Amino acid sequence: QVxxxxxxxxxxxxxxxxxxxxxxxxxxxxxxxxxWHRQAPGKQREVVATINSAGSTNYTDVVKGRFTISRDxxxxxxxxxxxxxxxxxxxxYYCNTKFRGSDFWGQGTQVTVSS
Numbered sequence: 001q002v003x004x005x006x007x008x009x010x011x012x013x014x015x016x017x018x019x020x021x022x023x024x025x026x027x028x029x030x031x032x033x034x035x036w037h038r039q040a041p042g043k044q045r046e047v048v049a050t051i052n053s054a055g056s057t058n059y060t061d062v063v064k065g066r067f068t069i070s071r072d073x074x075x076x077x078x079x080x081x082x083x084x085x086x087x088x089x090x091x092x093y094y095c096n097t098k099f100r101g102s103d104f105w106g107q108g109t110q111v112t113v114s115s
Contacts, residue, residue: 002026002104004095009109016085016113022078022095022106030073032099036080038091038111048093049080062088085113 008020020036033052039045049069050058057069068081078095092108 002097002099004097004104004106006093006095006106006109009093009111011112011114012085013114014086017081017083018085018111020080020082020093020109020111024076024078024095024097027097027099029071029076032097034069034071034078035096036069036078037094037096038089039094039108040091043091045094051078082111085111087113087115089113 003025005023006020008018010018012018031053033050035050036048037045038048046060048060048063049067051069051071059067066082066084070079070081071077072079080093082089090111090113092110094108095106097104
């Protein structure tokens with residue numbers, strides 16, 4: 001069974017940094033494209049960053065140059081390094097993958113950035 005568990009969120013001041021992690025199980029981890037999404041209160045969930053099995057990455061424009069997605073195919077972990085954080089980055093962050101046609105999500109980790 002596919003399971004994703006996020007961790008690493010917290011409260012930081014604007015300009016600070018956090019590193020989120022997502023532990024995966026139930027899949028052959030290295031074969032799958034992985035995503036970070038976020039959802040702020042009153043907002044729809046949005047894709048923040050993507051990394052495919054070859055390590056190619058994509059980012060939404062508002063985080064380019066500040067966030068870095070990476071993966072460890074030995075530890076079966078997905079990471080999101082977030083630098084120069086802004087209050088607008090405040091959200092619950094989720095890792096996600098699609099497996100056999102279905103989306104799987106972690107429980108989310110809260111990131112709060114104070115002004």
